[in-house]
Amino acid sequence: MKIMRLGDAGKEQPVVMVDAGGGSRQYFSLLSLAGEVDGGFLAGGGIGRVREALAAGILPVLEGAEGLRVGSPVVRPGSVVGIGMNYAAHAAESGSAPPEVPVMFLKPGNTVTGPYDPAAVPPRSTRFDWEVELAIVIGREASYLPDTVTAKACIAGYVTANDFSEREYQLPGAAGQWTKGKTLPGSTPLGPWLVPAEDIDGGNLALRSWVNGELRQDSKTSELIFDAPTLVHHCSQYMLLEPGDVILTGTPEGVALSGRFPYLQPGDVVEVEVDGLGRQRQELYRAGGGA
Structure with a gap:
């Protein structure tokens, strides 16, 4: 279903x-x-x-x-929670050690868009990157959950996600500016569909990305450092998760930040897929404006 x-x-x-x-x-x-x-x-x-x-x-x-056009399978979430460096190989290619606790950041709900909608490269962007991710959709309120068993019961289902990121905005200086690089309009395509949690094993799914038809990422969610119930439990200790909220579980190795591939340009085509959750396709264009 x-x-x-x-x-x-x-x-x-x-x-x-x-x-x-x-x-x-x-x-x-x-x-x-x-x-x-x-x-x-x-x-x-x-x-x-x-x-x-x-x-x-x-x-x-x-x-x-x-x-008909395919929209995000859930209406605009109240919160989109991103998890950083949740695959050891991606942490390594980012120049970081694997985290000992989940790295959390927030994205506005208005970044969510449909899985086939064109994606805007920001006006001044030179380091626009792709990130295929398994996304969790929350099905019941979660706050200060006692354990991962309770957390698992709060997962309504899973969707495919792409967390477009502007690395020049995200990572300058000693502290970095994750919000600047992760909150761009249209930077969170979701879908094409939501699969209920009881219908799929979110901990054992292949996920892949392509740029202009060339494979970039090819991993499995079994390689997540922190699995889905752990992430829901952890996030609930620091924020109120509400039904319809989305958690992006992190991306595996194979992004442009690694230095192995060029960053995205207007005219490029990005495709991301999670087994059982469908495949996305975004054609990139240059957004107007900007100072």
Whole structure:
């Protein structure tokens, strides 16, 4: 079961996609169950209602679904939490030792965009980078959780994410400026779909990225230093996680920051994929303006 939001930006409607066999797919409207895939839907048993409605065969087919724009599978999150250097090889290529505790940073919810929307390279950017990531979607409120078992129960599902990063903004000087490099408009494509946590093993998924058709990253989420329940538990000790919030679990080695590949330029095409969670594609363009 794959939950999506289809339609023009700001006018998406909730949909469930199911594999119909032979490579074909069927799309069913969820408007009879929910107006949005948001925190209320996730915390209120929305995923369970979708399962029941599918089993009962009462959901209407959405005709022409494949011709609609694909939006983020969850409406704009209240919080997007990024986790830095959560793969040992990526920490090494970044010139850092593997962290002993999760490295957290925040991204605005307005950075979230659809998985196929064009991506803007900032006007003055010279070190724009890609990052394929497994993203966690929170399904219930999480604050000061006692253990990782409780934390695991707070995970509604998983999505594919790309954490576009401007390294010149992010890493100058001794302290760095992670917020500047991680909060750019459209820098968090999510989707194309949300898979419920009970339907997929988030700890054992391959994830890959390509730039202009050339493979850049090829790793597995089993190589995460801190797995998904650990991250939810840790974040809950420092902030209130609400239903619909998103945690980006970190990127593996193979980004431009490593020095092995050139940084992104307008006209480049970036693709990222997590097994079972779908593949994204962004065409890059130069944003106007800037001082």
